[in-house]
Amino acid sequence: MSAEVLPPLTTGRLQDEFGLLRDGLVVHCYQLTGSYPDAEDAVQETYLRAVRGLAGFEGRSSVKTWLYRIATNTCITALTHRSRRVLPAGLGAPATDPGVHVYSDESIAWLGPLPDAVLSRADEPGEVVVLRESVRLALIAALQYLPVRQRAALLLREVLSWSAAEIAETLDVSVPAVKSLLQRARRRLDELDLEGERLESPDLELERVLLDRYITAFEAGDSAAIRQVIHDDFSLEAVPHPVWFQGVHVCIPFLERNFSSRNGNVRMLPTRANGQPAMAGYRRDDDGVLRAECLWVLTLVDGRFSRATKFEDPDLVTAAGFPVQYSETFPVDRS
Numbered sequence: 001m002s003a004e005v006l007p008p009l010t011t012g013r014l015q016d017e018f019g020l021l022r023d024g025l026v027v028h029c030y031q032l033t034g035s036y037p038d039a040e041d042a043v044q045e046t047y048l049r050a051v052r053g054l055a056g057f058e059g060r061s062s063v064k065t066w067l068y069r070i071a072t073n074t075c076i077t078a079l080t081h082r083s084r085r086v087l088p089a090g091l092g093a094p095a096t097d098p099g100v101h102v103y104s105d106e107s108i109a110w111l112g113p114l115p116d117a118v119l120s121r122a123d124e125p126g127e128v129v130v131l132r133e134s135v136r137l138a139l140i141a142a143l144q145y146l147p148v149r150q151r152a153a154l155l156l157r158e159v160l161s162w163s164a165a166e167i168a169e170t171l172d173v174s175v176p177a178v179k180s181l182l183q184r185a186r187r188r189l190d191e192l193d194l195e196g197e198r199l200e201s202p203d204l205e206l207e208r209v210l211l212d213r214y215i216t217a218f219e220a221g222d223s224a225a226i227r228q229v230i231h232d233d234f235s236l237e238a239v240p241h242p243v244w245f246q247g248v249h250v251c252i253p254f255l256e257r258n259f260s261s262r263n264g265n266v267r268m269l270p271t272r273a274n275g276q277p278a279m280a281g282y283r284r285d286d287d288g289v290l291r292a293e294c295l296w297v298l299t300l301v302d303g304r305f306s307r308a309t310k311f312e313d314p315d316l317v318t319a320a321g322f323p324v325q326y327s328e329t330f331p332v333d334r335s
Helices: 011-033 036-051 062-077 125-134 137-143 148-158 164-171 177-190 204-220 223-227 249-260 314-319
Strands: 230-239 241-246 264-273 276-284 292-299 304-311
Touching: 011 036, 011 062, 011 137, 011 148, 036 062, 036 314, 062 148, 137 148, 137 177, 137 292, 148 164, 148 177, 148 230, 164 177, 204 223, 204 264, 204 276, 204 292, 204 304, 223 249, 230 249, 241 249, 241 264, 264 292, 292 314
Parallel strands: 230 304
Antiparallel strands: 230 241, 264 276, 276 292, 292 304
């Protein structure tokens, strides 16, 4: 029996396939780059490269595999001469003085979050749970320690379940070379010891309750109430500030020093990012309007929060599906 002859890949069919796969490609590129804006740029470049290479598509793989192959190599090219992205905790020891001067440093390549709004649209619904686990903030930060080709091989194998032969074709290396890349990547992640950062399957009801308590306390500047929902070794970070804090003996006094400006000037909306509980933050400006300011990502372990990471970028609020200006009537979907 002769092999099935597939219809040629037309521009129209490519547009349709790309539209269905786009958000999954964004997730993949985010896992590689550690930056949502960079991932968006890489996916746009992926589409342009696919259009230019349309005539060369021979149908030996699915369009999905072909596009992920292009996206992977687009990211590898973009990352070749870039520094790894970091969170404040990746720069050194935490500050021990809650009164220390906190400053911004935009020269650092900062890691960014990924709103779950992107995850919920990615590929088949059954893959969303896997994707949430594969984009948790600690893992994305750890992946940055891997050389980019190790990172790509690991993601193609562990997240997309590609064979060694498929990865070898994508990276233009031999199958034994792929196996070596995977061994080194797994060994390096073991050395980073992510065991303490592993998240349990989310108990969404518990998550909602704890997040509501945290938000209520945060908006009110109630440090005692915050203390009830965080671990003793709670960590507090804010991008783009290199200074970070760990331990309630430092974090709580630091928060108290900054609570004096609350008085209704801060509002939070519950959401999710990186498969974790999160908050979209608003702050009142000089005109009295509450405007988007930041996205907080929280890590929940054993019934309490172990880490809160703030990303001071209003574009992340809108990427999470919220308006630029705060509204008391804005519907909140925490599913």
